[in-house]
Amino acid sequence: MEIPSKYDPKRVEEHWYAYWSEHNYFNSKPDEREPYTIVIPPPNVTGVLHMGHMLNNTIQDVLIRRARLLGKNACWVPGMDHASIATEAKVVAKLKADGIDKSKLSRDEFLKHAWDWTNEYGGVILQQLKKLGCSCDWDRTKFTMDDDMSASVIKVFVDLYNKGLIYRGYRMVNWDPEAKTTLSDEEVIYEERQGNLYYLSYAIEGSDEKVTIATTRPETILGDTAICINPNDERYHHLRGKKAIVPICDRVIPIIEDEYVDVEFGTGCLKVTPAHDENDKNLGDKHNLEVVDIFNEDATLNSFGLHYEGKDRFVVRKEISKELEEKGFLVKTEQHTNKVGTSERTKAVIEPRLSDQWFLRMENLAKPAIESVLETKDVKLYPSKFDNTYRHWMENIRDWNISRQLWWGQQIPAYYYGDGKEDFVVAETLEEALKLAREKTSDPRLRASDLTQDPDVLDTWFSSWLWPISVFGGILEPENDEVNYYYPTNDLVTGPDILFFWVARMIMAGYEYRGKRPFENVYLTGLVRDAQRRKMSKSLGNSPDALKLISDFGADGVRVGLLLSSAAGNDLLFDEALCQQGANFANKIWNAFRLVKGWEVADIPQPEAAQKGIEWYKAKFNQTLVEIEDHFSKYRISDALMATYKLVWDDFCSWLLEIVKPEYQKPIDQKTYNEVLGLFEENLKLLHPFMPFLTEEVWQHIAERTPEDALIVSQWPETKKVDSALIAEFDFASEVISGIRTIRKEKNIPQKDALELFVLNAEGVGSQMDAIILKLGNLSKMEVVDASLDGALTFRVKSNEYFIPISGAIDVEAEIAKITEELNYTKGFLKSVEKKLSNQRFVNNAPEQVVDMERKKAADAEAKIETLEKSLASLK
Numbered sequence: 001m002e003i004p005s006k007y008d009p010k011r012v013e014e015h016w017y018a019y020w021s022e023h024n025y026f027n028s029k030p031d032e033r034e035p036y037t038i039v040i041p042p043p044n045v046t047g048v049l050h051m052g053h054m055l056n057n058t059i060q061d062v063l064i065r066r067a068r069l070l071g072k073n074a075c076w077v078p079g080m081d082h083a084s085i086a087t088e089a090k091v092v093a094k095l096k097a098d099g100i101d102k103s104k105l106s107r108d109e110f111l112k113h114a115w116d117w118t119n120e121y122g123g124v125i126l127q128q129l130k131k132l133g134c135s136c137d138w139d140r141t142k143f144t145m146d147d148d149m150s151a152s153v154i155k156v157f158v159d160l161y162n163k164g165l166i167y168r169g170y171r172m173v174n175w176d177p178e179a180k181t182t183l184s185d186e187e188v189i190y191e192e193r194q195g196n197l198y199y200l201s202y203a204i205e206g207s208d209e210k211v212t213i214a215t216t217r218p219e220t221i222l223g224d225t226a227i228c229i230n231p232n233d234e235r236y237h238h239l240r241g242k243k244a245i246v247p248i249c250d251r252v253i254p255i256i257e258d259e260y261v262d263v264e265f266g267t268g269c270l271k272v273t274p275a276h277d278e279n280d281k282n283l284g285d286k287h288n289l290e291v292v293d294i295f296n297e298d299a300t301l302n303s304f305g306l307h308y309e310g311k312d313r314f315v316v317r318k319e320i321s322k323e324l325e326e327k328g329f330l331v332k333t334e335q336h337t338n339k340v341g342t343s344e345r346t347k348a349v350i351e352p353r354l355s356d357q358w359f360l361r362m363e364n365l366a367k368p369a370i371e372s373v374l375e376t377k378d379v380k381l382y383p384s385k386f387d388n389t390y391r392h393w394m395e396n397i398r399d400w401n402i403s404r405q406l407w408w409g410q411q412i413p414a415y416y417y418g419d420g421k422e423d424f425v426v427a428e429t430l431e432e433a434l435k436l437a438r439e440k441t442s443d444p445r446l447r448a449s450d451l452t453q454d455p456d457v458l459d460t461w462f463s464s465w466l467w468p469i470s471v472f473g474g475i476l477e478p479e480n481d482e483v484n485y486y487y488p489t490n491d492l493v494t495g496p497d498i499l500f501f502w503v504a505r506m507i508m509a510g511y512e513y514r515g516k517r518p519f520e521n522v523y524l525t526g527l528v529r530d531a532q533r534r535k536m537s538k539s540l541g542n543s544p545d546a547l548k549l550i551s552d553f554g555a556d557g558v559r560v561g562l563l564l565s566s567a568a569g570n571d572l573l574f575d576e577a578l579c580q581q582g583a584n585f586a587n588k589i590w591n592a593f594r595l596v597k598g599w600e601v602a603d604i605p606q607p608e609a610a611q612k613g614i615e616w617y618k619a620k621f622n623q624t625l626v627e628i629e630d631h632f633s634k635y636r637i638s639d640a641l642m643a644t645y646k647l648v649w650d651d652f653c654s655w656l657l658e659i660v661k662p663e664y665q666k667p668i669d670q671k672t673y674n675e676v677l678g679l680f681e682e683n684l685k686l687l688h689p690f691m692p693f694l695t696e697e698v699w700q701h702i703a704e705r706t707p708e709d710a711l712i713v714s715q716w717p718e719t720k721k722v723d724s725a726l727i728a729e730f731d732f733a734s735e736v737i738s739g740i741r742t743i744r745k746e747k748n749i750p751q752k753d754a755l756e757l758f759v760l761n762a763e764g765v766g767s768q769m770d771a772i773i774l775k776l777g778n779l780s781k782m783e784v785v786d787a788s789l790d791g792a793l794t795f796r797v798k799s800n801e802y803f804i805p806i807s808g809a810i811d812v813e814a815e816i817a818k819i820t821e822e823l824n825y826t827k828g829f830l831k832s833v834e835k836k837l838s839n840q841r842f843v844n845n846a847p848e849q850v851v852d853m854e855r856k857k858a859a860d861a862e863a864k865i866e867t868l869e870k871s872l873a874s875l876k
Contacts, residue, residue: 009554
């Protein structure tokens, strides 16, 4: 194949992705090999590719491609989550735009619209992941609403109900008035907001006395059913047993006593509204208070809201505070900052609400999940700093509210046969429910039409917590070949924001339904932020278009750019310059390949420099491979890439290719050429997980390959013993070469002009690296001397001093003036440092590392002065 002059990412990406797909390299079936399994954190069916997805899925692809090269049966299961709240909101919005009101539709009619929307718009993100190079087994794509996935969820619900772990309860829940559904505690985001504290006056029944209470929510006074005082608060002893009158609605309410009241907050009197505050509900239960719910499901006021009926709660807050002021009930207002719960999905302010909901008891489910992460370490979190977060959540776990007042999702398999709250049965099918209902009622005449299924659906997370098991059919068929082969999976890559929502719950489900962990390692990525450290979001407009980045920089460039600064668990400060750096790296590799392939090859002896250079690079490669393996074992993916980057850019391109490069218009020997191409291939194997497209393109250009010989299914290099002595010798030689190059640059001596080099002391001279120094330094000779040379430029490497005779190559007078100026400056600098070090107060009081730094400055200056003085002496 002809090698194009420029690397064209678009052409390459389309060609090789199609090739990989055509030859089924991504597909996995159980066989005799060791499995390596990742299940994708299923993105919402509503989602499109953003920077967080790009980072998360790039890391997964790196791990899966490396596992393939290691000879494992790599299986990466893709899929999507039905995202109940988000998807239903999208469908409702579309219906509204089309002039259709959801409330006018039957459930089946609405679900048809939801499926139409899902089939038309859903799954976009999975197609976008292909652009990134993700090597998922697309034939295994799962959707949490697939028939088998839904059946798994229903089976688990019934099982947990029969075990006594699922129950129905009338509880205070988090209510999202926009989505009109409950949320679990973890779906509520608390934000600090500036508001007001309203001081309201309540009349005491049968007297002229009044009592003042403070509230942040004056609209809820219409639901007040008591005022509470602390029994130890002497200010209010005289109010014991009395009653108060609620402003505006004139409801007469008791004054109760409870130590729950904080005597320091507000006025020390508390209005009790059991329907709209969890703590008030607890007080109400304790003191048998009436419960008055003033809100509709959309947070407008109902008939208990009197003349405010039908108005939104925040509108009422403004209007009622005005009415209270006009009628003399508002004593004063103060600015007040408090934490307000908002819905993670809709951003609406959460309303505490009493309702009948389904709950899952969590305490016993959590125990093996706590033990496996925090004690036995069967499941390891990377970085381990998240262990403490996990511990806090799990040890303070509350029962999980698993019901949602939506239509999109798995409908709860509870069937009601009577009017009472307990007149229900739980079963996987209507037929089974009918059988159970007949048994429970002892009524054989009961028909299916007499049963009504609970309208609520299950929380989306109640389906995704089964993901590592259900994608392999492990709930419906617990002993099938696939789940026994692929489960438990190996690695999970996700964000710390769903450590409890998803990760912890999957661990619980794994132990409950397989008796095993669902995965061994959890790699928690950081958030992608912009250069100003702001979280990337659509609302801020600071999130770049992921597909445009791929178009501008190539998928490999973007992958490298994302990974270069994404240490596990630490936020990534994204800058497009990182992607440009990735694209530059791709071009560097491409140009290096074109350089090698452009050399003429001849049957001539191998030069000593080339032989030694190749020996050194093999040692350096082995050393770096050991380092890379260590990084991968600790999930330091960014560090593994950086080690590979330096090996290829610095050691291979900048050093080895210069060492072996033939002289101008002369051929390279066959042995060197073959070995360099072989090393290039080894480099490509290390690079492939990070830069799959570029590496496959170069690999296929190096030689004719059959599909079985493609890079994607080649073999990861094996670590060998590292020759540290050889590496150390080269490091020394490279410093000598750098010294020669510095003199050439400073004195404008062309590289084509050969120089002579003389060495005083001669440590390491006569080593196997001399041939490399001679070639890269373009030296006509290199000799050892026993005394300094006059009329020569000098530099020092360790204890060796090197001399390069100038022989008229430079202006001696100008050089003397330049060195003299530098010498005087360095002496002045040394004097200032010595003055600081002679100050005992500084030495005794400054931090040890600061004093050590000053001493190092002095030592460096002294060594420089010595070298400059010798250079000056040799020129005079």
